[in-house]
Amino acid sequence: MGGSPPLAVRFDHVSRHFGDVKAVDDLSLDIFDGEFFTFLGPSGSGKTTCLRLLAGFDQPTSGRILLHGRDVTGQPPFEREVNTVFQDYALFPHMSVGDNIAYGLMIRKVEKGERRKRVAEMLDLVRMPGLEQRTPAQLSGGQRQRVALARALILRPRQQMQVELKAIQEKVGITFLYVTHDQEEALTMSDRIAVFNNGRVEQIGSPPELYESPGSRFVADFVGVSNLISGPIAERIRGSAEVFSVRPEKIQIRETDSIAPDGYCSIEGRVKEVIYLGMHTRYVVELDGGGDLTVVEQNREATSMEVLAARGRKVRLVWHPTHNRRLGTAE
Amino acid sequence: MSPTRPARDRDSQGPEERPVLLRIASFLYLRPSLVLALLLGPPLVWMIVVYLGSLVFLLIQSFFSLDPFTGQVIRVLTLATYKDLWTPANLDIFFRTATMAAVVTVTTAVLAFPLAYFMARYASTRLKTVLYLAVLLPLWSSYLVRVYAWRLILAKEGILNWFIQQLDLTRVLDLLLRAPVIGGPSLSVSFLGMFIVFVYVWLPYMILPVQAALERVPRSLLEASGDLGARPGQTLRHVTLPLAFPGVIAGSIFTFSLTLGDFVVPYSLGNSSFFIGQAVLSLTGTAFNIPLAAAFTVVPMGIMAFYLVGARTLGAFDAL
Amino acid sequence: MRSEANESRGRAPLSLRLATLGVILFLHVPMAIIFLYAFTTDDATFSFPPPGLTVDWFGVAVPRPDVWQALLLSLRVALIATLAALGLGTLAATAVYRSKFFGREAISFLLLLPLALPGIVSGIALRSAIGMADFPFGFWTIVIGHATFCIVVVYNNVLARYRRTGRSQVEASMDLGADPLQTFRYVILPAIGTALLAGGMLAFALSFDEIVVTTFTAGHEETLPIWMFSQLTKPRQRPVTNVVAVFVIVLTAIPIFLANRLTQGGSE
Numbered sequence: 001m002g003g004s005p006p007l008a009v010r011f012d013h014v015s016r017h018f019g020d021v022k023a024v025d026d027l028s029l030d031i032f033d034g035e036f037f038t039f040l041g042p043s044g045s046g047k048t049t050c051l052r053l054l055a056g057f058d059q060p061t062s063g064r065i066l067l068h069g070r071d072v073t074g075q076p077p078f079e080r081e082v083n084t085v086f087q088d089y090a091l092f093p094h095m096s097v098g099d100n101i102a103y104g105l106m107i108r109k110v111e112k113g114e115r116r117k118r119v120a121e122m123l124d125l126v127r128m129p130g131l132e133q134r135t136p137a138q139l140s141g142g143q144r145q146r147v148a149l150a151r152a153l154i155l156r157p158r159q160q161m162q163v164e165l166k167a168i169q170e171k172v173g174i175t176f177l178y179v180t181h182d183q184e185e186a187l188t189m190s191d192r193i194a195v196f197n198n199g200r201v202e203q204i205g206s207p208p209e210l211y212e213s214p215g216s217r218f219v220a221d222f223v224g225v226s227n228l229i230s231g232p233i234a235e236r237i238r239g240s241a242e243v244f245s246v247r248p249e250k251i252q253i254r255e256t257d258s259i260a261p262d263g264y265c266s267i268e269g270r271v272k273e274v275i276y277l278g279m280h281t282r283y284v285v286e287l288d289g290g291g292d293l294t295v296v297e298q299n300r301e302a303t304s305m306e307v308l309a310a311r312g313r314k315v316r317l318v319w320h321p322t323h324n325r326r327l328g329t330a331e
Numbered sequence: 332m333s334p335t336r337p338a339r340d341r342d343s344q345g346p347e348e349r350p351v352l353l354r355i356a357s358f359l360y361l362r363p364s365l366v367l368a369l370l371l372g373p374p375l376v377w378m379i380v381v382y383l384g385s386l387v388f389l390l391i392q393s394f395f396s397l398d399p400f401t402g403q404v405i406r407v408l409t410l411a412t413y414k415d416l417w418t419p420a421n422l423d424i425f426f427r428t429a430t431m432a433a434v435v436t437v438t439t440a441v442l443a444f445p446l447a448y449f450m451a452r453y454a455s456t457r458l459k460t461v462l463y464l465a466v467l468l469p470l471w472s473s474y475l476v477r478v479y480a481w482r483l484i485l486a487k488e489g490i491l492n493w494f495i496q497q498l499d500l501t502r503v504l505d506l507l508l509r510a511p512v513i514g515g516p517s518l519s520v521s522f523l524g525m526f527i528v529f530v531y532v533w534l535p536y537m538i539l540p541v542q543a544a545l546e547r548v549p550r551s552l553l554e555a556s557g558d559l560g561a562r563p564g565q566t567l568r569h570v571t572l573p574l575a576f577p578g579v580i581a582g583s584i585f586t587f588s589l590t591l592g593d594f595v596v597p598y599s600l601g602n603s604s605f606f607i608g609q610a611v612l613s614l615t616g617t618a619f620n621i622p623l624a625a626a627f628t629v630v631p632m633g634i635m636a637f638y639l640v641g642a643r644t645l646g647a648f649d650a651l
Numbered sequence: 652m653r654s655e656a657n658e659s660r661g662r663a664p665l666s667l668r669l670a671t672l673g674v675i676l677f678l679h680v681p682m683a684i685i686f687l688y689a690f691t692t693d694d695a696t697f698s699f700p701p702p703g704l705t706v707d708w709f710g711v712a713v714p715r716p717d718v719w720q721a722l723l724l725s726l727r728v729a730l731i732a733t734l735a736a737l738g739l740g741t742l743a744a745t746a747v748y749r750s751k752f753f754g755r756e757a758i759s760f761l762l763l764l765p766l767a768l769p770g771i772v773s774g775i776a777l778r779s780a781i782g783m784a785d786f787p788f789g790f791w792t793i794v795i796g797h798a799t800f801c802i803v804v805v806y807n808n809v810l811a812r813y814r815r816t817g818r819s820q821v822e823a824s825m826d827l828g829a830d831p832l833q834t835f836r837y838v839i840l841p842a843i844g845t846a847l848l849a850g851g852m853l854a855f856a857l858s859f860d861e862i863v864v865t866t867f868t869a870g871h872e873e874t875l876p877i878w879m880f881s882q883l884t885k886p887r888q889r890p891v892t893n894v895v896a897v898f899v900i901v902l903t904a905i906p907i908f909l910a911n912r913l914t915q916g917g918s919e
Binding site for chain 2: 661662663667668670671674675677678679681682684685688696697698699700738739740742743745746747749750752758761762764765767768769770771772773775776777778779780782783795798799802830831832853856857859860862863866867876879880882883884892893896899900903904906907908911
């Protein structure tokens with residue numbers, strides 16, 4: 001394979017300061033053509049600001065933004081080949097569904113017959129055929145979302161930012177940029193994810209990379225549930241007080257008198273909490289040396305009663321050391 | 332499927348080909364402060380130059396004085412005009428006007444409350460719209476016409492007197508008319524008559540803010556009060572009224588201010604004892620003493636300034 | 652579309668209902684009486700009951716030149732003042748909605764001031780300033796005065812509509828490629844259109860009816876309210892005044908109803 005795929009978006013040392021507040025702090029990242037890329041992070045982390053910088057609703061304090069190699073910093077949104085689907089869909093209430101979808105075409109002076117044809121195509125694509133004459137007020141929330149999507153997709157510029165199922169993305173073959181705080185959504189749909197925290201990107205990677213090898217405490221915590229072990233307990237287990245993480249599903253709960261298999265990590269504690277979740281159960285175990293670990297086990301054989309009875313019992317936790325992940329230098 | 336190229340392909344246009352308007356639009360988009368200046372400029376300049384400028388100029392005028400011999404304004408700062416203002420006759424005028432304004436305000440508040448309460452608490456949506464329009468209509472209807480209507484009604488040969496005669500209450504009316512201060516030769520030339528008309532014309536100005544304030548009282552508060560054992564009257568006194576009070580204050584700003592400055596009602600239904608409005612008007616007529624007229628208006632301005640500050644602290648501006 | 656849940660609001664106590672009815676009657680009966688008096692045969696006094704009823708006065712009122720002059724002047728003034736208010740009010744509302752700037756709250760207060768201060772204050776202030784500038788009193792001075800207090804009516808209406816509409820539509824439009832002018836034409840104007848209309852009509856009614864400030868800025872011109880005022884104190888042919896009054900009531904009622912429809916119906 002020679003060379004990486006063409007670059008759809010590049011953030012080049014982009015910062016957005018509001019007085020003292022650094023909403024986006026010296027951020028650089030690349031998004032390749034045709035991939036489904038997600039900005040993931042809690043509210044206030046800067047992901048929405050980055051989206052707005054890309055769309056042109058806001059200007060960076062410093063740095064450049066490139067779309068397909070062209071520097072668009074300073075270009076207003078109506079000159080950028082980027083389309084957004086807004087959180088509240090922002091459909092024009094005084095226009096029909098058809099006029100809404102055709103809006104971008106109308107602006108570009110596409111003639112009427114062509115517009116009508118493409119609107120019909122679009123409505124088919126989002127599975128709402130024949131609804132051109134409806135008004136937004138007559139639509140359900142889900143339908144409005146699809147109209148908003150159709151309105152953006154119809155322009156099929158080289159760049160898209162979307163909020164929708166991966167299926168459509170793969171079918172149409174365009175680049176998607178998705179913004180969310182829901183890590184489960186992100187893990188399900190994305191080719192790659194950028195995890196935002198306080199105006200910076202902590203880590204960029206594919207879902208498995210982020211989950212299996214979190215680079216920092218924040219990523220470990222934010223993407224999935226994780227256990228972070230440090231201090232004397234860490235020393236006992238790994239020989240170093242450095243913090244490391246273990247995913248809850250990698251840990252097994254045994255009786256205290258059971259013997260840990262060779263080479264496995266082992267530690268004792270008391271079950272503090274049992275949360276029965278149908279398919280699996282989440283245990284919070286208070287360790288003998290202090291601190292809690294979360295363990296998740298599938299309810300393969302145990303009944304709910306047996307499971308809940310575990311509360312207060314002394315147990316032994318065992319897991320294979322390959323699941324221990326050192327975090328990056330970031331905390 | 333490959334997309335057709337959109338008709339206007341911005342990517343391939345060089346900077347020289349872009350239309351002028353678009354370039355201006357792009358230029359302005361990146362300069363929000365400039366856009367703000369362009370938007371805010373005209374109205375701000377108008378208000379400051381035309382209105383604030385006039386007000387300031389008026390204030391300055393009140394510190395000039397009129398030469399009694401030439402009738403010209405002497406543009407020298409002095410307090411002489413204010414001294415001229417401070418005569419028993421003028422103080423009478425201020426007192427008279429302020430008292431009328433206060434009485435009118437209280438009366439409109441009392442009259443407005445039942446209607447406002449009904450609208451906010453009991454009226455269905457349709458009935459509320461009907462009532463709302465019923466209050467708006469006289470509000471926007473010609474003010475002069477409404478004053479004129481009462482001239483008709485209050486005239487000696489008019490409908491009100493006719494009713495009074497029919498109900499054999501003539502003696503009561505005569506008693507009222509002989510009363511000091513509020514009385515007069517007839518209803519249509521008396522403070523009593525003026526009072527009625529003032530209340531009539533300003534009533535909608537009081538109803539609307541009070542109704543708005545009452546609307547904002549959440550039902551859950553009233554229900555909680557009842558749940559805690561309060562009778563309807565107690566809920567009214569301890570919960571509803573205090574919460575509606577800012578609305579009353581807001582309405583009172585209008586009734587007080589409008590009464591303070593009015594000359595139409597006093598002219599139509601009054602006698603030679605002037606109200607502030609009449610005094611100012613007459614001073615710009617044949618007497619033509621602008622500095623004194625300016626000084627006269629400073630008084631209601633000052634009163635309203637205090638009133639507005641007080642109203643602000645009582646929360647009236649949130650109710651507007 | 653939302654359907655209003657019809658919550659039972661209970662029956663109001665009788666005393667409250669009577670009080671409400673009483674106040675409504677108090678507000679409207681006087682105007683009904685004017686209608687009555689427009690038909691009386693008595694032209695010298697306001698006697699009740701009217702000695703007879705006739706429609707003749709409508710015929711007399713129509714050819715009266717002073718009535719027409721006053722009416723036309725009022726209409727012209729209201730029209731120009733409303734247009735000025737529409738322009739300035741919309742600019743101000745747009746500025747206040749779009750940006751945060753130092754003194755933003757003060758703008759609303761400043762615009763409200765002409766209505767909040769007693770009319771004689773505004774009136775005499777304008778009069779002395781105009782006199783100082785040696786500007787001739789007449790049509791344009793009346794318009795200036797009216798426009799000044801009409802701005803806030805348009806401003807409030809448009810600002811309220813902006814707040815109800817929100818920003819995302821404008822951003823969506825520009826995102827889809829429309830420049831600000833196109834966005835204004837296709838998205839913003841339709842959104843605020845009815846608010847402009849409502850504000851304009853209210854401003855028109857306000858200007859048409861104004862007497863206090865007008866008296867100070869009119870010079871020798873006579874608007875309809877000024878004419879009515881002179882009739883109040885030195886009347887000529889009283890029923891003619893009544894006829895004009897009836898006409899004015901009807902004329903100002905129409906914008907009110909329309910403005911109400913426009914701001915309620917709006918965007919459901």
